[in-house]
Amino acid sequence: MKFDDYKKQPLFWNGIIMTVITVAILPLLFLDTRTLLGANVWIKPLKFTLSVGLYSMTTVWVMVKFLKGWKFNGKIQMALTITSFIEIVLITLQASRGEMSHFNITTVWNQIIFSIMGVSISIFWVLHLWMGYNIFKKESISRSIKESLVWGMVIAGFGMVIGFFMTSPRPDQLEAMKQGIFVASGSHQFGSGDPGAGILFFGWSTKLGDMRVPHFFGMHVMQVFVFLAAYLMNKQDSILNQTLVRILGVLFLLINLFMVIQTLNGESIFHFNPFFSSVYGILSLLIVFCLIKIISIPKQFRNEVTI
Structure with a gap:
């Protein structure tokens, strides 16, 4: 698979953006000594940029390799990119304010941010499962490879749902x-x-x-x-x-x-x-x-x- 194929994919650039944000956050761990719940305020956005970046880079490989001809490929990637980017922007914004991004309903503004994050990740979860379903029904993928991809996406989907317990x-x-x-x-x-x-x-x-x-x-x-x-x-x-x-x-x-x-x-x-x-x-x-x-x-x- 040529590198040019990946440069056209939204999720690839999402992974690159997450890498850039991660690098930008690293100095703040030492320059900004503020803490929230006992941890540096920038630890949380750093964890999320690393997580989203890893998800983006592995998922774009799956999309290019196995769902390249799917008519919704580009749209799904764009939607996953937008929803995850919204999540990162809001988490980073709250970190800069020294506020909790999750569970925080102390003010109307914090309630709005928490609600937007909830809607965004819910859309992300639905699209993730839809992508997994299309891999499951694609007959051209060999059985063992399809089995591996589907199990990975199903367990990841379950992992995302666990967030609703919190x-x-x-x-x-x-x-x-x-x-x-x-x-x-x-x-x-x-x-x-x-x-x-x-x-x-x-x-x-x-x-x-x-x-x-x-x-x-x-x-x-x-x-x-x-x-x-x-x-x-x-x-x-x-x-x-x-x-x-x-x-x-x-x-x-x-x-x-x-x-x-x-x-x-x-x-x-x-x-x-x-x-x-x-x-x-x-x-x-x-x-x-x-x-x-x-x-x-x-x-x-x-x-x-x-x-």
């Missing part, structure tokens, strides 16, 4: 709203008490349930499956290959589901729990086994004669 207002917040007190609507934290020291850079709680962990995991498992699809392009397509990829999809989805359950129970993924830790360990071993089996499958044979 935006739902809690009972105490609803009670405060009834009394005319508007502070927050939702939270990434589940459980009560000391959240403990946050994981470096990410800020994820090590004690209480933090829904950002399964949210992040689900969204970026997609990249694992996209890279796997690229690897499978040089492998023989077979029922065994397809089955192994399907098992991988189920295993990754199960890990994500158990992460959500543990978080809803108010417990951090990083807190040792005999049951959950054992489940993660067993599922991870099975994932490694499936990946080794896929790697051990011989490369695709070519019936070409050199003269």
Whole structure:
């Protein structure tokens, strides 16, 4: 695939823009010492630009390689670019103001920003699933590659939906709203008490349930499956290959589901729990086994004669 093919794609330029914004934010981490919830105000936009940039660059490869002839290709890419860019602009704007971008309903302006972000990411999610559906029904894609792409997009879609757990207002917040007190609507934290020291850079709680962990995991498992699809392009397509990829999809989805359950129970993924830790360990071993089996499958044979 020629580089010129990518230069025509909106998502490619979205990835480039995210890279530029990331580079621009980095000096602010040292120049601006303001903190919000214990972290530098610029950490959050930095995390989001990195995430959106990674999504854009992997997704544009999928769109060019497998959906190039789809009549909605360019429009979907443009819509994904616009909605994600809106998200980044608003998060960065709030960071510059020293305000929370998510869950913040302290003022009318903050409520509007939070609402726009919610609408924007909802549109993004629908378009993401539509793209996955069109890959699923495209018959020209080999079975194992299609299996990998679809599982990646489905789990990423599930990871995005997890975000709605965080935006739902809690009972105490609803009670405060009834009394005319508007502070927050939702939270990434589940459980009560000391959240403990946050994981470096990410800020994820090590004690209480933090829904950002399964949210992040689900969204970026997609990249694992996209890279796997690229690897499978040089492998023989077979029922065994397809089955192994399907098992991988189920295993990754199960890990994500158990992460959500543990978080809803108010417990951090990083807190040792005999049951959950054992489940993660067993599922991870099975994932490694499936990946080794896929790697051990011989490369695709070519019936070409050199003269």
